[in-house]
Amino acid sequence: DAGITQSPRHKVTETGTPVTLRCHQTENHRYMYWYRQDPGHGLRLIHYSYGVKDTDKGEVSDGYSVSRSKTEDFLLTLESATSSQTSVYFCAISGRVMNTEAFFGQGTRLTVV
Amino acid sequence: EDQVTQSPEALRLQEGESSSLNCSYTVSGLRGLFWYRQDPGKGPEFLFTLYSAGEEKEKERLKATLTKKESFLHITAPKPEDSATYLCAVQENSNSGYALNFGKGTSLLVTP
Structure with missing residues (x-):
């Protein structure tokens, strides 16, 4: 798994609560x-980071924020979870100049009830 | 409008029955086209990168090819363990720090 760990692997949370x-x-x-x-949508980019404290928005960033205080950690926060944010979330990394393929983590299944 | 379209959405093959999956794309400047395999409950697993038209890559029973408008993933004499969802993604020049734009995938089932 290319040295990528996502946590938690599964989470159930209530509408309106923050989740990281x-x-x-x-x-x-x-x-x-x-x-x-999500079914019918494929994988969609939420946010990305190109270095410590350097982040930018992706295609579906509304309702999400991110932070990267160290090279090795990238946090995704749902500021106030909604049912539409029920999904499987994947983290990916890339970094080589000549071969820019991304490697993915195992995913976090989030359910907002 | 989707930039990456994969077809078919689902494909059922008998063991040994060769076939191809298609990925068509519409981007102005292609930096790379990527193929991934995804098993249920797992993250996508990198298979191939193709950078220019005419390029081909092979791995076991899989062969990926690239033209200026589409890519094919050829599966020769598939086995049941090849059953998975195959994802195609494109990477454009100078966008989103090398982020990938994915198609919706082709779900492949290979029966004994």
Whole structure:
């Protein structure tokens, strides 16, 4: 799994509560990404980071924020969870100049009730 | 409008029955096209990167090819363990820090 750990792996939370998902890498890759995967939509980019404290929005960033205080950790926060944010969340990393393929974590299944 | 379209959505093959999966894309500047395999409950697993038209990559029973508008993933004499969802993704020049734009995938089932 290319040294990527996501936590928690499963979470059930109530509407309106904040939730933070963590991605930890041991590969020292520069770029980190958060995607969500939903039936009928495929994988969609939420936010990405191109270095410590450097982040930017992806396609579906509304309702989410991210932080990266260390190279190895990338946090995704749902500020006030809604049922539409029920999904499987994947963290990915990439970083090599010549081969920019991304490697994915095992995912976090989040259910908002 | 989707930038990456995969077809078919689902494919059922008998063991040994070769076939191809299609990925068509519409991006202005292609940096790379990627194929991933995803098993249920797991994250996508990287298979191939293709960078230019005419390029081909092979791994066991899989062969990926690229033209200026589409990519094919050819599966030769598949086995049941090849059953998975195959995802295609494109990476554009100078966007989103090398982020990938994914298609919706092709779900492959290989029966004995």
